[in-house]
Every structure is written in structure tokens, then in C-alpha cells.
Amino acid sequence: MLQRIFPHPLLSLTLTLVWLGLVNKVTAGNLVLGVALGIVVPVMTAPYWPNRPRIRRPLRVAEYMLVVLWDIVVANVQVAMIILFKRNSDIHSKWVAVPLELTSPEAITVLAGTITMTPGTVSAMLSADGGAILVHCLHTDDPEGVRDEIKARYERRLKEIFE
Amino acid sequence: MDFLVEFLIAFFLVVSGIFGLVGSFGMVKLRDTMQRLHAPTKATTLGVGGVLIGSMLYFIFVKGGFSFHEMLITLFLFLTAPITANFIAKTYLQAHLRNSDLPQTGRKYGWSLFDDPPSEKPDR
Numbered sequence: 001m002l003q004r005i006f007p008h009p010l011l012s013l014t015l016t017l018v019w020l021g022l023v024n025k026v027t028a029g030n031l032v033l034g035v036a037l038g039i040v041v042p043v044m045t046a047p048y049w050p051n052r053p054r055i056r057r058p059l060r061v062a063e064y065m066l067v068v069l070w071d072i073v074v075a076n077v078q079v080a081m082i083i084l085f086k087r088n089s090d091i092h093s094k095w096v097a098v099p100l101e102l103t104s105p106e107a108i109t110v111l112a113g114t115i116t117m118t119p120g121t122v123s124a125m126l127s128a129d130g131g132a133i134l135v136h137c138l139h140t141d142d143p144e145g146v147r148d149e150i151k152a153r154y155e156r157r158l159k160e161i162f163e
Numbered sequence: 164m165d166f167l168v169e170f171l172i173a174f175f176l177v178v179s180g181i182f183g184l185v186g187s188f189g190m191v192k193l194r195d196t197m198q199r200l201h202a203p204t205k206a207t208t209l210g211v212g213g214v215l216i217g218s219m220l221y222f223i224f225v226k227g228g229f230s231f232h233e234m235l236i237t238l239f240l241f242l243t244a245p246i247t248a249n250f251i252a253k254t255y256l257q258a259h260l261r262n263s264d265l266p267q268t269g270r271k272y273g274w275s276l277f278d279d280p281p282s283e284k285p286d287r
Contacts, residue, residue: 018235018238021234022232036169040269083189087252088193088194093198095265097267097269116204116262119205122248123245124253125251125252125253126272127270127272128273128274128280128281129270131268131272132268134266134268136200147222
């Protein structure tokens with residue numbers, strides 16, 4: 001019963017908080033409306049998201065976000081340097097296939113998003129069985145290094161969080 | 164104090180402006196669609212991020228109130244930007260590349276655009 005009303009408790013909580021943030025004023029009326037949205041939206045979307053992801057180590061989520069934010073800043077500067085100071089003929093773009101150990105769809109989604117948000121790499125496609133991800137690299141002379149860094153920096157942490 | 168706050172806000176605005184400019188310049192300079200895709204992912208991270216940090220500082224120190232909107236903009240950007248980039252990349256792959264242009268998956272199945280998924284779904 002509780003499962004029926006709250007198919008995704010975390011999503012319900014997030015929606016309520018997002019609503020309160022959107023109206024930017026915490027009043028009783030807004031809170032009621034936010035909670036209502038937090039109940040209705042997950043129930044209506046539950047058919048498209050049947051299984052509930054499990055977050056094993058919530059504290060690691062904060063660590064992961066800090067690591068990603070830092071990487072975004074560093075990689076932004078690197079890509080800006082590539083765009084400004086490298087001649088087009090010196091930019092070696094490569095496709096890199098990254099084999100995945102993650103199996104949970106939510107974890108793979110987060111990984112793909114992370115790869116795209118850190119500039120210099122864009123995730124393009126999964127293999128048909130979801131066991132590898134195709135990454136486009138703006139400039140690299142060392143595809144294996146890129147692959148190993150994605151696996152060591154992001155995938156290992158996501159594995160600890162989700163699995 | 165006032166000078167320091169003003170300096171910080173201006174600093175973040177200028178940083179975001181520079182990255183926005185470099186991102187736009189990248190769109191002009193780079194050669195093909197996949198390379199150009201890297202430019203907007205940059206403008207949306209540090210380019211927008213700088214403005215958001217500046218705006219947050221402004222509301223906290225000058226207006227004297229905390230605003231959640233910057234957090235939400237960051238959240239929505241982080242949710243939507245990778246999906247748009249992925250759509251553009253997939254469309255480009257579909258239209259311009261063949262399976263032989265890509266590296267092997269290293270698995271039994273090929274890339275999802277060119278190969279069918281396993282018939283019976285593994286229990287996930």
C-alpha cells in the first residue's frame with residue numbers, strides 16, 4: 001500500500017523541494033501543493049519507472065558531486081585552451097569505447113550524464129546489451145588513458161553508491 | 164566588505180562571460196558536429212555556473228535574502244544538457260556514420276543504433 005502511494009520516496013521528496021524552491025517562499029499552502037505534486041507525479045510516472053533504485057551509501061553522493069564539480073572546472077579550462085590555442089589540424093578527436101561494470105540503469109544514466117557534463121567528452125551511445133558506452137573525445141592522444149580515468153574516477157564511485 | 168563582494172560578483176560574471184565567448188567561438192572554429200557538440204556543454208557548465216554563483220552572492224550579500232532559483236537552474240541544466248547532447252550525437256551517428264567507423268564494443272552485441280538488443284531481457 002505504502003509502495004503504491006510512494007513508488008519513489010526520494011523523487012517525492014525532491015519534487016516537493018523543487019516546488020518550494022520554484023515559488024521561492026515557504027508557506028503552508030505552498031508546502032501542501034508541493035506534497036500533493038510529490039505524491040501525484042511519481043504515481044503517474046511509476047509505470048515508466050517500475051523498479052526503485054537503491055542508494056547504498058548516501059554520503060558518497062556528496063563526495064561524487066564534489067569530484068564532478070571540480071573536474072568540470074578543470075576540464076573547462078583544458079577545453080578552452082584546446083579551442084583557443086590548438087590549430088584544427090592538431091585536434092585529434094577520437095571515439096572511445098568504455099566497457100561498463102555498472103548494471104543498474106539509473107547508475108548508467110548518471111555516468112553518461114557525468115561524461116557529457118565534464119567538457120572534452122560526450123557520451124553518445126550504449127551497446128545493444130548495455131555493457132559498453134561510446135564516448136567521443138574532443139582531443140586525446142591516449143584513448144586508453146581516457147577510458148581508464150572514466151572507469152577509475154566515476155564508475156568506481158557510482159558502483160559504490162548504487163551497487 | 165562592499166568592495167570585496169562587488170569584486171567577487173564581477174569576477175564570476177567576467178569568468179562566465181569568457182567561457183561563454185570561448186564556447187561560442189568553438190562552435191565557429193571546430194570542424195564537425197561531434198566536435199562542435201563539446202562547445203555548448205562547456206558554455207552550460209562554467210559559463211552558466213559563473214552567472215549563477217554571481218547571482219547567488221548578489222542576493223545573499225546585497226539583497227540580504229537567499230534565493231533557491233540558482234540551485235534549481237543548476238539542477239535543471241544538469242538534467243537536460245546531457246540529454247540534448249545525447250540526442251544530437253545519436254542523430255549525427257544515424258545520419259553520417261556506419262558501424263565500421265566506430266570502435267568495437269568489446270562485447271557480443273554491437274552499438275545500439277546498429278545492432279538489436281538481446282532477445283530475452285536479463286533480469287535487472
